[in-house]
Amino acid sequence: xxxxxxxxxxxxxxxxxxxxxxxxxxxxxxDGHGAALTATQIADAAGISRxxxxxxxxxxxxxxxxPLHRVLETMVDSISELxxxxxxxxxxxxxxxxxxxxxxxGRVALFGALLTKDSPSGCYPSNMDEWQKATSDVVEKLARRxxxxxxxxxxxxxxxxxxxxxxxxxxxxxxxxALGKVSNDITDAQIAEFHTLINQAMSTLDQGLSxxxxxxxxxxxxx
Numbered sequence: 723x724x725x726x727x728x729x730x731x732x733x734x735x736x737x738x739x740x741x742x743x744x745x746x747x748x749x750x751x752x753d754g755h756g757a758a759l760t761a762t763q764i765a766d767a768a769g770i771s772r773x774x775x776x777x778x779x780x781x782x783x784x785x786x787x788x789p790l791h792r793v794l795e796t797m798v799d800s801i802s803e804l805x806x807x808x809x810x811x812x813x814x815x816x817x818x819x820x821x822x823x824x825x826x827x828g829r830v831a832l833f834g835a836l837l838t839k840d841s842p843s844g845c846y847p848s849n850m851d852e853w854q855k856a857t858s859d860v861v862e863k864l865a866r867r868x869x870x871x872x873x874x875x876x877x878x879x880x881x882x883x884x885x886x887x888x889x890x891x892x893x894x895x896x897x898x899x900a901l902g903k904v905s906n907d908i909t910d911a912q913i914a915e916f917h918t919l920i921n922q923a924m925s926t927l928d929q930g931l932s933x934x935x936x937x938x939x940x941x942x943x944x945x
Contacts, residue, residue, distance in 0.1 A: 740778055740788075742768040744829065747785055751836035752907075759786075786837070789829040791856050794884075796823050798863045811928035814883070818920060831894065831916040832908050838895055857884055886923040894919050 746767035750759055761782055765775040779785045800817035801810070808816070817823060860880045865873060894916045898908075 736778075739768075739770065739774070742770070743775060743778060743785060744788065748829070748832060751833065756837060786833055787853075787856065789826045789833065791859065793823055793826045793830060794856055794860050795863070796820070796826065798860060798867070802867045811924060814924050815921060818917070818924065824917060827917060827920060828913045831891070831913055834891055835895065835898060835908055857881065860884070882927055883924075886927045887920060890916070890919040890923040 743764060746764050747759070750763055750767055755763060759782055761772055761775055764782065764785065765772045768775070779788065797814065797817045800820060800823075801813045804813035804816055818827070857880060860883075861877055864876045864880065865871070868876070894912075897915070898912065
């Protein structure tokens with residue numbers, strides 16, 4: 723067996739283990755473990771040892787945040803490839819429609835919805851350090867890929883992009899039925915609605931302040 727084929731098999735095995743971990747988290751959250759989820763529970767459900775689990779993810783929060791990190795990484799890679807032939811926001815919309823990003827967004831929505839039951843604030847990820855790390859990762863990656871771009875502009879764009887995504891998630895959560903009171907199931911139709919809201923959020927971001935319906939003439943003296 724060649725070194726290349728061994729490397730490919732090793733990578734496939736790693737991907738399979740990572741997927742098993744994420745599937746275990748999905749099932750445990752579905753079963754109602756929520757914020758009380760532990761590394762031992764995840765490892766047992768995935769059929770691996772705690773040691774193996776921590777070889778892949780340093781914390782439970784890192785597992786829960788992984789789909790979001792991957793969405794952002796995949797989008798940055800796609801944007802870099804597409805912006806030579808189309809405007810930036812068009813490239814983002816195209817990236818969001820890729821099969822890989824669609825699958826990852828579905829998991830982001832699922833994890834977030836099931837965790838929100840235990841977090842009235844609706845914050846996702848619940849660990850703000852992970853959210854900040856995701857933001858920093860995007861800023862760093864965009865800066866590396868666009869070395870001549872203004873660093874402050876990259877930072878503003880990244881925060882605007884993530885903020886638009888958070889707004890879409892918040893809107894989606896508000897539209898869901900009372901999660902947990904009836905069922906923990908998130909339907910394919912509800913996931914599709916989340917995808918639609920993400921695309922609408924990107925469109926609104928592209929329009930900027932012009933997307934707001936207010937104009938100076940609409941303000942009253944009481945305002």
